[in-house]
Amino acid sequence: MFLEFISRNWIVLLALVGVAAVVIYLTITRQWLKVREFAYQAMLLAERTFGDQDGRIKFDFVVRIVYKYFPSWLKRFITEEQLRHLIQEWYDLAKDFLDDGLINSSV
Numbered sequence: 600m601f602l603e604f605i606s607r608n609w610i611v612l613l614a615l616v617g618v619a620a621v622v623i624y625l626t627i628t629r630q631w632l633k634v635r636e637f638a639y640q641a642m643l644l645a646e647r648t649f650g651d652q653d654g655r656i657k658f659d660f661v662v663r664i665v666y667k668y669f670p671s672w673l674k675r676f677i678t679e680e681q682l683r684h685l686i687q688e689w690y691d692l693a694k695d696f697l698d699d700g701l702i703n704s705s706v
Contacts, residue, residue, distance in 0.1 A: 621676045638665045638686055639693060662686055 605612065625631050641664045645657040665686065666679050695702050 618676055621673070634665065634668070635689055637668055638689055641665055642690065642693070658683075658686070658690075 638661060641661045642657075644664075645660045649657050649660070662679060662683050666674070666682050669677070669682075692702060695704060699705055
Protein backbone atom coordinates (compact mmCIF):
# COMPACT_ATOMS: atom_id res chain seq x y z
CA MET A 600 0.00 0.00 0.00
CA PHE A 601 2.72 2.48 1.01
CA LEU A 602 4.92 1.61 -1.99
CA GLU A 603 1.94 1.91 -4.29
CA PHE A 604 1.22 5.39 -2.94
CA ILE A 605 4.84 6.41 -3.50
CA SER A 606 4.89 5.02 -7.04
CA ARG A 607 1.70 6.91 -7.95
CA ASN A 608 2.71 10.22 -6.36
CA TRP A 609 6.48 10.30 -6.73
CA ILE A 610 6.48 13.61 -8.61
CA VAL A 611 4.47 15.37 -5.92
CA LEU A 612 6.60 13.86 -3.18
CA LEU A 613 9.77 14.89 -4.99
CA ALA A 614 8.46 18.45 -5.33
CA LEU A 615 7.62 18.58 -1.61
CA VAL A 616 11.08 17.32 -0.71
CA GLY A 617 12.57 20.00 -2.98
CA VAL A 618 10.55 22.78 -1.38
CA ALA A 619 11.47 21.54 2.08
CA ALA A 620 15.13 21.46 1.07
CA VAL A 621 14.95 25.06 -0.16
CA VAL A 622 13.26 26.24 3.04
CA ILE A 623 15.85 24.45 5.16
CA TYR A 624 18.67 25.88 3.06
CA LEU A 625 17.29 29.40 3.35
CA THR A 626 16.80 28.98 7.08
CA ILE A 627 20.31 27.71 7.61
CA THR A 628 21.93 30.39 5.50
CA ARG A 629 19.64 33.10 6.90
CA GLN A 630 18.59 34.14 3.40
CA TRP A 631 15.04 34.88 4.55
CA LEU A 632 16.43 37.48 6.92
CA LYS A 633 18.15 39.21 4.01
CA VAL A 634 15.00 39.04 1.88
CA ARG A 635 12.88 40.42 4.73
CA GLU A 636 15.34 43.25 5.41
CA PHE A 637 15.33 44.11 1.71
CA ALA A 638 11.52 44.06 1.72
CA TYR A 639 11.45 46.50 4.64
CA GLN A 640 13.85 48.79 2.78
CA ALA A 641 11.61 48.60 -0.28
CA MET A 642 8.58 49.45 1.89
CA LEU A 643 10.32 52.59 3.14
CA LEU A 644 11.35 53.51 -0.39
CA ALA A 645 7.78 53.06 -1.62
CA GLU A 646 6.47 55.22 1.22
CA ARG A 647 8.93 58.00 0.41
CA THR A 648 8.44 57.74 -3.35
CA PHE A 649 4.66 57.44 -3.58
CA GLY A 650 3.69 59.30 -0.40
CA ASP A 651 -0.07 59.63 -0.05
CA GLN A 652 -0.97 57.57 -3.12
CA ASP A 653 -3.01 54.39 -2.96
CA GLY A 654 -1.53 51.66 -0.78
CA ARG A 655 -2.01 49.10 -3.59
CA ILE A 656 0.47 51.00 -5.76
CA LYS A 657 3.06 50.90 -2.99
CA PHE A 658 2.40 47.24 -2.25
CA ASP A 659 2.74 46.22 -5.91
CA PHE A 660 5.96 48.23 -6.16
CA VAL A 661 7.44 46.41 -3.16
CA VAL A 662 6.42 42.99 -4.46
CA ARG A 663 7.93 43.66 -7.90
CA ILE A 664 11.20 44.98 -6.46
CA VAL A 665 11.63 42.12 -3.98
CA TYR A 666 10.68 39.45 -6.52
CA LYS A 667 13.17 40.89 -8.99
CA TYR A 668 15.81 40.66 -6.23
CA PHE A 669 15.22 36.89 -5.86
CA PRO A 670 17.79 34.62 -7.48
CA SER A 671 16.40 32.79 -10.52
CA TRP A 672 16.61 29.38 -8.84
CA LEU A 673 14.43 30.62 -5.96
CA LYS A 674 11.75 31.87 -8.34
CA ARG A 675 11.14 28.24 -9.31
CA PHE A 676 9.92 27.51 -5.78
CA ILE A 677 8.24 30.75 -4.72
CA THR A 678 5.70 32.46 -6.93
CA GLU A 679 4.99 36.16 -6.93
CA GLU A 680 1.62 35.43 -5.32
CA GLN A 681 3.28 33.57 -2.44
CA LEU A 682 5.66 36.48 -2.04
CA ARG A 683 2.67 38.83 -1.84
CA HIS A 684 1.40 36.90 1.17
CA LEU A 685 4.83 36.95 2.84
CA ILE A 686 5.27 40.68 2.31
CA GLN A 687 1.79 41.33 3.70
CA GLU A 688 2.66 39.30 6.81
CA TRP A 689 5.95 41.18 7.22
CA TYR A 690 4.16 44.52 6.79
CA ASP A 691 1.57 43.56 9.41
CA LEU A 692 4.32 42.53 11.84
CA ALA A 693 6.22 45.78 11.27
CA LYS A 694 3.07 47.86 11.72
CA ASP A 695 2.21 45.97 14.91
CA PHE A 696 5.70 46.51 16.30
CA LEU A 697 5.74 50.21 15.45
CA ASP A 698 2.52 51.05 17.30
CA ASP A 699 3.74 50.14 20.80
CA GLY A 700 7.13 48.42 20.44
CA LEU A 701 5.67 44.93 20.86
CA ILE A 702 4.39 42.29 18.48
CA ASN A 703 1.10 41.64 20.18
CA SER A 704 -1.62 42.01 17.52
CA SER A 705 -2.60 45.41 18.86
CA VAL A 706 -3.10 47.03 15.47
